[in-house]
Amino acid sequence: MPSDQPPGLRHAVVTGASSGIGAAIAAWLLREGWRVTGLSRGAPPAMPAGYEHRAADLLDPAATAAALDGLAPFALVHAAGLMRAGALGGLDPAAGETLWRLHVDAAFQLADALAPRMPEGGRIVLLGSRAAGGAPGRSQYAAGKAALVAMARSWAVELLPRRITVNVVSPAATDTPMLRDPARAGMQPKLPPIGRYIAPEEVAALVGFLLGPHGGAITGQQILVCGGASLG
Template sequence: MTAAVPRRALVTGGSGDLGGAICQQLATDGLHVIVHANGNPARAQQVVDAIHHAGGSAETVVFDVADGEATRAALAALLDGGPIQVVVNNAGIHDDAPMAGMAEAQWKRVIDVSLHGFFHVTQPLLLPMARTRWGRVVSVSSVAAVTGNRGQSNYAAAKAALHGASKSLAREMASRGITVNVVAPGVIEGQMTHDAFPPEVIKQLVPAGRAGRAEEVAALVGFLCSDAAGYVNGQVIGVNGGMA
């Protein structure tokens, strides 16, 4: 008897702290993981190497999710190898400033990556996914999309838009065995958090009194991408230590 071919999962922004943890979780769960990067392909390759070292299956792909044409071309090449049944939209950027002092380019670039990137990546994968009658779409948002955050009107707007888009897409695709959910992390350990949130600030902001770990977010993403989560659909789930 031949072994079953593993489902393929695409994780955008897979070279970052959180993205890398999600990639490793999905690989541990038996998926073939396509680790996406844009600015740091070497770090994406390190994630792939770590997955291979642990006995998993993975490869890299490089493109800018904000560039629709480049994204469609990259996905077409991947789809030549069969459908991608799991997509985790994790790519996102910060470019913080109070709106009164925010440049138009800051507003548009953040929304281009998080929101337009969601469309550019997810839309071409839907029909091939639907033909298999099984699929998982998970987008990584932020507690800022729920509560707001000073200096992040662009980021909060982009991530909050994912909530509405995902709830609508969940209704469209549910009859095809496809679920669409959002995970909204709070303060999560990593280089960006280390620079922006000293420990005393975290204790004030987070009822749990600590930053979350990337692995804690990845565990939830892994569950939502599993067969066991087939009836969890159209949800926005916080991982924020009680912040919201």
């Protein structure tokens, strides 16, 4: 049977907690009795009791390191994200670098700092994307999200002796402010076959399961929340 998690261990660090999926994950965990430390440049408008905000620009390694000082959570959720589109022949190197630094380099820094401090049985969840399987006009974004899968599987093997799980949750187009970002006006997302966008709370509930006592046997996996978009 899955072991119970003592309430004192239910502390998660969630990046990108100011809006979108990150905010939904933080709110879901708080409602379930977790303590949450949110890392983002701006604070969310309101959160239930148990939330601590630490301002951090994840593109700045020094600022990120300072924000992580003293933290030893049970779980890490890297949900901070950004989408930029561009087709071959018109790729923006600066945009590609920003996407990689936020999605991949920041994940390296976060896990490298926090995993050694986690108790046995801890959890790491990285927010990926269905685009990791390839998406026209999104190669720079897809490359970073695909890298998260390789990272998670590598870390999952390394952390098996301590029973720390590492997984990637990869949604299709999700109804968040990023979906309406003017920067992606020229490349609108496809509506999933279920006829609506994924709700942030649906992603949050899956992340919550992976962090909970019944998620301890799932590790090294990419789990799609795609509304049928991966069915071909």
